[in-house]
Amino acid sequence: MTGQLCVLGLGPGDAALLTEQARQSIAGASDAFGYFPYVERLSGLEHLRLHASDNREELDRARQALNVAAEGRKVLMLSSGDPGVFAMASAVFEVLEGASPQEQLRWKAVEVDVQPGITAMLAAAARLGAPLGHDFCTINLSDNLKPAEVIERRIRLAAQADFAMAFYNPCSKSRPQGFVRALKVLTAHCEPERLICFARNVSRPDETLRVCQLQQVTPDMADMRTVVIVGNSLTRQVGRHVYTPRSYGAPAHG
């Protein structure tokens, strides 16, 4: 019996930012797995068996979802934003890769499908204007799964490349130092006037947006619900919007 595991992005919060594809997948599913606040977003849907779990239980959650899908059910694995950006898609493939022979046999008939969603940095960028309108990079500041030195090195090289940057998971109660460290690297490599944007709870009723210069930034401006967008050296404000121009340096043609 073929089962399905659909790894899905719910977008940043507002239901209007779901894709039609996601709506259809939710309508056709039998089960939904995910971190409890994401599962809660589907709590009104009586056709779904909901399986909520805690944060940091990604691998167990993926294993359980594959087991339920292997029973021939249509299972959703929920992420907020896009499932491929610091979310559940990689965790599912990690579990598939590390499957025991028994699990390989059990999961063989499960079709795994990833469906994109509006990731937090692009929702934040749209609300701000177009701060990611030129080359940029996307960095997870959490050091749960990589050394802090790797993060610092990447921010330094990104600043040298003059990428705009989007930071996910800038800090949390258990990791208060992530954004502080990033700020040190930025201060060493960017001019004090560099624009830094803080977008918290984007697309939700309590959304807040804040734009300031690097020299004005304090560590408390970011928390675990904030996406931080660092402009490149040309990023600027026009009216209430922040944007990064498409052009950079002397264009090759005209």
Added chain:
Amino acid sequence: MTGQLCVLGLGPGDAALLTEQARQSIAGASDAFGYFPYVERLSGLEHLRLHASDNREELDRARQALNVAAEGRKVLMLSSGDPGVFAMASAVFEVLEGASPQEQLRWKAVEVDVQPGITAMLAAAARLGAPLGHDFCTINLSDNLKPAEVIERRIRLAAQADFAMAFYNPCSKSRPQGFVRALKVLTAHCEPERLICFARNVSRPDETLRVCQLQQVTPDMADMRTVVIVGNSLTRQVGRHVYTPRSYGAPAHG
């Protein structure tokens, strides 16, 4: 009279990848501006006045759209994908920033709003698996608006940072050398087994996906309808999927 300019992302092609927000904005608009293949996607909608224009006319298009919005109309500026990623949002803000005193007066009452969409790299990544599941960067390989040296330097620094990379506009008939140059930099800085993914016309009926090692890549694998995703040093295949693990090096905690 207040007009509206809504800068909108239509997603990569499949109408099921539009957000509900985009559908509602299209339903409520009076006019739609954009590059002609994007405007064509709305050609069945009789309530819309369509204003199609050619590629490379972005600034003129933005000016015209603002002028029509200033008449009190509800105007869409269409991009494919997400409007903030190498698309029309930055062009609109460039025009607003460079407005003459007469234009400033005319456009003062226009509300400008950017609405996100599913950008090509995230649609491609979902189809492939999760190649952007760890830190990554996004680079436009077109040298229309920036020198080729800047692009090469950014790719080199991104390789040194061991970012996965997504390349937009790898080459076109008028710029055949963009991807060739990128390939030279990758070959100099990445191992020959590095996974490179080519996603062409993602989510359309003629979608093609191709994955190979860097040493097997030839320049003809990319064209202007292709997004190229370069894995980081840990990116690998599991079954038919490509993914980049969430972990990197020795984790700081457990």
